[in-house]
Amino acid sequence: MFALGPIGFTTPWLLPGLIALPILWLLLRAVPPAPIRRRFPGVALLLGLTDDEVHADKTPWWLLLLRMLALAAAIIGFSGPVLNPQDPDTGSAPLLIVADGTWADAHNWAKRQERISGLLDQASRNGRVVSVAVLSDLPTDQPQFLSADVWQTRLAGLQPKAWLPDAAALNEWRANLGENRFDTYWLSDGLARETRADLLAKFEEKGKVTIMQSPRAVLGLKPVTIKDGALQITAVRSASVNDSAITITAIGLDPAGIERELARVDAQFKAGEMQVETSLSLPPELRNRISRFSIQGIHSAGAVTLADDGLRRREVALIAPNDGREGLQLLSPLHYLKQALEPTADLIKGGLEDVLPANPDVIVLADVAKLTVGQTDGLITWVENGGLLLRFAGIRMAASDLSRGAEDELMPVRLRSGGRTVGGALSWGAPKSLQPFKQDSPFFGLEIPADVNVTSQVVAQPDPQLATRVIASLADGTPLVTRKQMGAGQVVLFHVTANAQWSSLPLSGLFVQMLERLAVSSAPGTLSAEELGQSTWTPVRLLDGFGQLADAGAMAGVAGQELAAAVVSAKMPPGVYASNERRVAVNALAAEAELATATWPARIRVEGLSVADETLLKGAFLVAALALLMLDIVASLWLSGRLTGPRSTGIATVLALVAVSLADPVLAQDTSDDFAINATAEVVLAHVITGDDRVDEMAHAGLTGLSDVLYRRSTIEPANPVAINLETDELAFFPFLYWPIVASQPVPSKEAYAKLNRYLRGGGMIMFDTRDGDIAGYGTGTTPEARKLQKLALGLDIPPLEPLPKDHVLTRSFYLLQNFPGRHQGRAIWVEAAPVDAEQAEGMPFRNLNDGVTPVIIGGNDWAAAWAVDAQGNYMAQVGRGYSGIRQREMAYRFGVNLMMHVLTGNYKSDQVHVPALLERLGE
C-alpha cells in the first residue's frame, strides 16, 4: 500500500490524475459561462449599448478553486485513502484471542471488546480462523476455531466475571489446547497471577504471542472494617507510579427506600504506595444503611466492597422494670446485657415511650411484666414492622399473670404460674444444663460450655404450637428460649433472667453468641469457619463483573466453610449471603489481597489497548467532493444571475426549502416560544380541542364572545382565545380551560392526565360543559356526554363537589347572580364543596369560606353557544325566544364575567365579608 504520512491509498495509481487539475484550471478560465435568455421589455433602451470589455465574465478564481477542490477530493476519494493503515497481518495460522475476563477487565471492557472486534476484522480480511476464550469463563472442551464473522456475532455475549480464573480449570484447558499451531493475542487484565507463566509457555510453544495490556493501574477496594467506631476503608492499586486521587462513595437505601449515595470520602494514593487507608465516621443510623462502598468512576467488582452485619451496629433499647430503688449494679437485670452488647451495638436507654419513636432494631424487656395498653399497641406495631422484642423472665414475670390464661400477644408462649426452681438449697435435683441445639434452631452449631446451668426458670404451658416455638431447651426438655414470628418481626423469650440470678448463662460466652445469632448484636470483624458453622448460606444479592448488584435469583446456597475460605469463584460469586437473620458479604477483593502489575518476559510483544483504528476516508472525501459540487451549483447560479430575476423563483424556492429543512428544529423551537409568549403576554382564555369540529368552533367562538364582553365591561382584557391540544400543549399558561364534553372524544393519555392534574393543583380551573342542560342535570349519567364526563374525570384529581351554594363567591364576583344560564336554562352547576366547618358568622350575609378557587366547574348549560359570536360580531346560536332570550344571553354573559372574575381574582369577593369589621376597625 502506498502511504503518505498516516494516510495510505488502496488504489494509488489514480493519484496522478491530480496532475490534470492545472489543465482544468486553464480550460475553465478560457470558456465563458453560457448566456441566459431573458424576456425584458426594457431591451429597447439597451439597444446600441456595447460591452466595455470584449471578454466574457471569466469564471472567478474562487469558483475555479471550488471546482478544482471538488475534483481533487473526488480523485483522492476514489484512490481509496485510509487513515492509520495497519500493516496487514501476514500470518495465516489460526488465531487464538484470549481475554482474562476478570473484574479488573470490567472497567474498560468496551475497549477490550473493540480491540477484539478489530482483531476479528483483521482475521476476517486475512481469512484466518479464530477462537476467542475468556479465562474466567473457560469452555470445557477444546477451543473452537471458527470464522471470524461467527465470533463477531458472539462478541457481545462475552462479559467479564467478578472472579479470577480458576487455576484448576485453567490447567485443564491448557492441557486440552490440541495439537494445531496457532498465534495468540492475549488481552491481559494487568494483574500479576501465578497461573500466567505456565499458560504463556504453552502459548509460545504453539506460535506467536502478543500481549495487550493497559498501562493504567487497576484499583480495588478491600473490605471495610470498623475501628473505634469509624469505618476503615482501604483502597489498593496495582501500580505505584504517581499520585492519584480517588473518591470512595458509600451507597445505601435512604429513608424513602431509594438507593443513593450516603457519604463520600476522598483518598490520595501517594507515589510509590500501593495502598491508601482512609476512615469515615458516620452516625450509626446512616452507617447501618450502607449496603456497599465503591470507588467512584471505576466500574468493576473489585472496586466495590459490600457491607454486611460486620459493619452494622444495631440499636438496642434496654428496658428494665421500674423498681424505684437503687439496686446493686451486679444485680441489675441489664448489667450482663450491657456488657455483652456494648462493644457491638448502640444501646439506647430510656422509657419505652421514648424509645419506640427511635425505632430501634431490638428492644430488650428484662423482667418487665406490666405494659400499659398504649405501650402494648406501640410494641405490637413496632414488632410487626420488623422489630425484635427480646424478653427475659424474672421474679416479676413469674409472679404476674402475664400470658397465663391466654397467650399474651407479646409473649411467645403461655406460662405456668410460679415457674420452677431446680437444684437450689430447698429443692431436689441438680441444676439443669442445656440440651444441644436442634438443627432448625438459630443457635444450631454453637458449642455449649459445660458450666452453664439453670437453677430457676419460668415454665411454658404445653401447647400445640409450643414445639415449633422452642429454639433452646434444657436437658430435661423444658423450653429455655422460645420464639414467635409476628408480622415481619419476632418476639423471643429467655425463660431465665438476664442476670446471673437464675442461671449462669449470662456469665458464659454462649450468651453473647446466642445474642449474635439472634442478630441482637453483630459479630465484629470477619467470621471464622466455626462461627459460620455448618449452616448453608444462600446468596441474596450478587455482584457482576462490572460491580453492579443484582438479585441472586435461584443460585444454590453455599456451605459455611466455603464462605469462610472466601475464595470467589463461579460457584460463589461476590455478593451478600444470608442465613436466617445474619448476612455475610463476600467481596471480590479479600482483606489480605494485594494487587500487582503483571510483568511479561522481554521477548513477548506487549501492546497497549488503544490502537489508532484504521479509518477508511473514501466516503468522507467523496462526500466532500459532492458537497463542493453542490456549492458549485449554487455559486454558478448566483454568478450567472439565475438566483435573481424572473426565472429564479423555482431555484430560490428549492434553496429556501433546503434552508428551511435545515433550520427546522430551530423553527419549531421558535413556534413553541411564540406559543408561550402569546399565551402569557395577555390573559388568554383557552378551550380543549374535542375533535368535534362543530363543538370546537363553537367553543372558540364562545370564548371570543366572552372575551369581547370582558373587554367591554371589565378590566379583564383578554387576547384572542386559543384551542388547546391536551397532549401537546403546555397548560400552565392558561388560568382557565373550557372543556366541552363530546361523547366521541378520546380519553387523554396518561401524560396528559398528569399534566391536567398538575394544572389543577397549580391553581388552574377547568370548566366542564356537558351541553345537555336541556335534557338532564349533572350527575344523573343519563346522557352519553355525562357518562363520558364521568369517564374523563376518573383520571383527574377532583375534590369533593357540591351544587353551587347560594353564597358561593361565583354569585357575586362581579354581578349578583343566582342562576347561570347558557344556551340551556339548566339545573345546578357543581363546584368544589365548601369545607364542612364553614359557618355563617353572626350578621354576615355569607359563610366564611376558605381560600382558594374551585378547580373545576361542572355544568351542562352549553355556555359557549350562548357566548358565541362570529367574526362580524353576530350571535351564532339561538338562545331562548324574544326578549327573554336576550335576557338569558345577557345572564349567560354575566355568568361568564363572574366566572372569569372568580378565576382571576379568586376569593377576593369572599373577603368582602370582612369589610364591616375592617371599616369598624378603621373608624376606631
Added chain:
Amino acid sequence: MTNPAAPTTVLRRNSAELAGALPPLLADAQRLAAMILLGEHGRRHSGTGDEFWQYRVAVDGDEARQIDWRRSGRSDLHFIRQKEWQAAQSVLLWVDNSASMGFSSSKNLSTKGDCARVLAMAISILLLRGGEKVGLSNSANPPRAGQTQLLRLAQELSDNSDTNDFGSPDSHGMRADTRAVFISDFMGDFAGVQKALTDAADRGVKGALLQILDPQEEAFPFNGRTVFESMAGTLRHETLKAGDLRDRYLQRLAGRKAALADLAHLTGWQYFCHHTDAAPRLALTWLYHALERRR
C-alpha cells in the same frame, strides 16, 4: 377553418374568455374606485342639473313657477331655487395593450397591462360616476356616459389583440376640448408618443400620461452573460456582462422619463410614473386629480 364547427367554438371560447376576464377586471376596478369617495363635482355654476346650488332672490323676469315657496315663506322676499350646472366632458383613454405590457417580473406582481387596464377601468368608473363621457381612443365607439359604457369599455379593454412589441398612442379620434389619458410603459419609439402628444396639444386636448413600469425595469438586477429579448421577440440584445450595463440602462431610463415629463410639460399634460408593485390607489388618485384640475 376546415372544421365547420370551429367558428362557433372559437366564438364561444372567446366569449367565455371575455366573460371570464370581465368580472375580475370590473370588480378590481370597482374596488379601486370605491377607495376614492368623490361626489359628483359640478361646475360650480348654476345651471341645469340635479343638485341644489343656491337660493336666489327672485327678480323680475323669473317665472312664477320657479319660485321656491317653502323658502319664500320664511321671509318677505321671494326666492328661486337654483340647481348646479352640470356639463359632461369627454375623456378618451388609450391603454397600451402591446406585448411589452404583458411583462411581470414575479408571480406576485400583476403584469403592467393588467395594472393599466384596472387603472383605466377605475378612472372610467370614477368619471362615469361623475357624469362624464368616457371612451377609448382606439375604438370605433365614441365616448359615452352611463353604466352601459362601462361594460363596453371593459370589453374593449379586455381585447389584447396587439402583438406588436411596443405600442404608440392613438390620437386620431380626439376632438377639441376633450381630455385624454395615455397609459403605457412608453418603452417603445419615443417619436410616436411625441407625435401623438403634439397632435393632441394642437387640438387643445389636455390630459395625463401614466407610465407603468415593472420594478425589475427600474432595478435591472441582472448579471453575467445574458441575451435580452423583447416580449414579442423582435428585439434582442446580447451582452457578456449584464451588470456593466446597469448604470447606462438606468441612465437611459431616467432620460426617457425626463423626456416624457418635458414633453408633458410642453404640451400642458401631466406625467406620472407608476410601478406595478406600488399601491394602485396612488396612481388612481393622481389620475383623478390630474383630470379634475383642468376641467
